[in-house]
Amino acid sequence: KEAKLKALKLTLDKMDKTYGKGAVMKMGDSVVADVEVIPSGSLGLDIALGVGGYPRGRVIEIYGPESS
Template sequence: SIMRLGDNRAMDVETISTGSLSLDIALGAGGLPMGRIVEIYGPESSGKTTLTLELIAAAQREGKTCAFIDAEHALDPVYAKKLGVDIDALLVSQPDTGEQALEICDALARSGAIDVMVVDSVAALTPKAEIEGEMG
C-alpha cells in the first residue's frame, strides 16, 4: 500500500538508553529504538564497542536480556564488567564465519528471548569461502 507520510500517525517506539545521557538527548528520542537495527559507524578505536557495552549495561539494569556476537573474538570480560555489564548474564557467541554469525543472530531474533543484540563487528563477518581460501 501507499500512503502519505503525513497520514501516518506518530508511533510510540520504545527506546533504550545508550548509557550516556548526552547521547540519549542528542538522539532526540531518549536512546536507541528497540526492535530496530542500528549501525554504529566510526574509525578504529573510536569507542564503538565501549558504547555497545554501555548500552548492554543500561539494558541489563532494566532487566533486559542481551547478547553479544563477538565476530572479532576480542571481547574483554574484565573491561565489560568495569563498564557495568553483568558478564554472568550476558549471552556471548564467537562465530568462526560470517554465515555462522548471521545464523546465530537469526536464531536469537526469532526466539524472541533477546532484547538487545550486538554484533561486533560487521567488518569482521568474514565469509566461509574467504576463510577457506576459495575466493579469488
Template sequence: MATPITNSPEKEKALNLVLKQIERSFGKGAIMRLGDATRMKVETIRSGAITLDLALGGGLPKGRIIEIYGPESSGKTTLAL
C-alpha cells in the first residue's frame, strides 16, 4: 500500500522559496500551485445536451475559440453539428 504524503514545514518553506525565485526570474504568474488561482466566471452558451454542458462546466464558453480533437470515429464531427 502507498504511504501517505505529508507536508513538512521544511518542504513547504523550500517550495515557497523556489516559487518566489521562479516568479522573480520569469515574472508573476509564470508558475502557480494547483488550487491557488480563483475560478473565472465565464458566460456560456448551452449546447442543447445536458451531459455535455455539465462536462464543460455550464456550456460552451461565449466569445472563445473551441478546439475539438480526438481519434478517428470518436464523434468530433457529430458533436460539431
C-alpha cells in the first residue's frame, strides 16, 4: 500500500509540474485558484466542486452510480 501511495504522489507531483498547481484536485482539498465559475443550481454540488460551480473553460468529469 505504501508503494502505491508513493507512486500516486509522484504522479500527482509530475502533473502539478507539467500542468500547474491545482490541475488535479482531490475531494477535500482547499481551493487553489480563483477561477470564474458557472453555478450548477445545486448548492451541495457547487460546494463539492470546490470552487462554487463548474469552472469556466475547464473540463470536468462527475461520475457515480446510475441515477445518482
